[in-house]
Amino acid sequence: MVDCWWGIVEANQLLEYNRSGYKHLFHIIRQLKLKLQVVMTFHKCGGNVGHDMTIPLPNWIAEIGSASPDIYFTDIEELDEFFEEGVISEIEVGLGPCGELRYPSYRMEHGWRYPGIGEFQCYDRYLRKSFKIAAQERGHSFWGKGPDNAGTYNSRPQGTGFFCDGGDYDAMAGFFSAGTPRC
Known part of the structure; x- marks a missing residue:
C-alpha cells in the first residue's frame, strides 16, 4: 500500500503533475x-500520527480555498499501463487521516488531543442545504440542522447527549445525521 499524496503530485500548479x-x-x-x-490522499499530513513527516495541501489550492471555499476534485488518469497489467490492484480515495472523512483533517493545532471524539466536520453551506432538503423530504425538517449535543473535539462519548450509551445517535434523527439508513 502506498499513499499518493496530492500535496506532492500536484504541489506547485493546477494540472501540473509530478x-x-x-x-x-x-x-x-x-x-x-x-x-x-x-x-489517493487528498488531505494534509501534519506530522502528528507517529512520525515527523509533513505534507501540506498544494500551495495553489490554499490560494483558491482562501478566495473560494468551493473546490472540486478531478481525476486525470495517466497511469493506465499499471492498471492494465494489474500492478495497481486497488485504489482507495483517502479524504482524511486513517482513511476517515474529516475536514479539516488535522486539528491538533486547534487543541484536539487523543482520544477526543472530534466533531462533525462536513457542514459547509452546500452540505447543510442538501441535509436540510433531505430532512424535509423525509417529513422531519427539524432533523435538518444536525446534532447540537455531539460535543466538541475533546469530548468523551459519555460526556455528550449524542454519543453516550443510549444517546441520540441511536434514534432516528441520529441515524439520519450520521448518514446511516434505517428502516
Whole structure:
C-alpha cells in the first residue's frame, strides 16, 4: 500500500503533475511481481500520527480555498499501463487521516488531543442545504440542522447527549445525521 499524496503530485500548479517518484516505485513493484494498493490522499499530513513527516495541501489550492471555499476534485488518469497489467490492484480515495472523512483533517493545532471524539466536520453551506432538503423530504425538517449535543473535539462519548450509551445517535434523527439508513 502506498499513499499518493496530492500535496506532492500536484504541489506547485493546477494540472501540473509530478508523478516521477511514484512511477519509479510502480516500476520496482512490477519488477518484483508484486501488487499495489494506491491510496489517493487528498488531505494534509501534519506530522502528528507517529512520525515527523509533513505534507501540506498544494500551495495553489490554499490560494483558491482562501478566495473560494468551493473546490472540486478531478481525476486525470495517466497511469493506465499499471492498471492494465494489474500492478495497481486497488485504489482507495483517502479524504482524511486513517482513511476517515474529516475536514479539516488535522486539528491538533486547534487543541484536539487523543482520544477526543472530534466533531462533525462536513457542514459547509452546500452540505447543510442538501441535509436540510433531505430532512424535509423525509417529513422531519427539524432533523435538518444536525446534532447540537455531539460535543466538541475533546469530548468523551459519555460526556455528550449524542454519543453516550443510549444517546441520540441511536434514534432516528441520529441515524439520519450520521448518514446511516434505517428502516
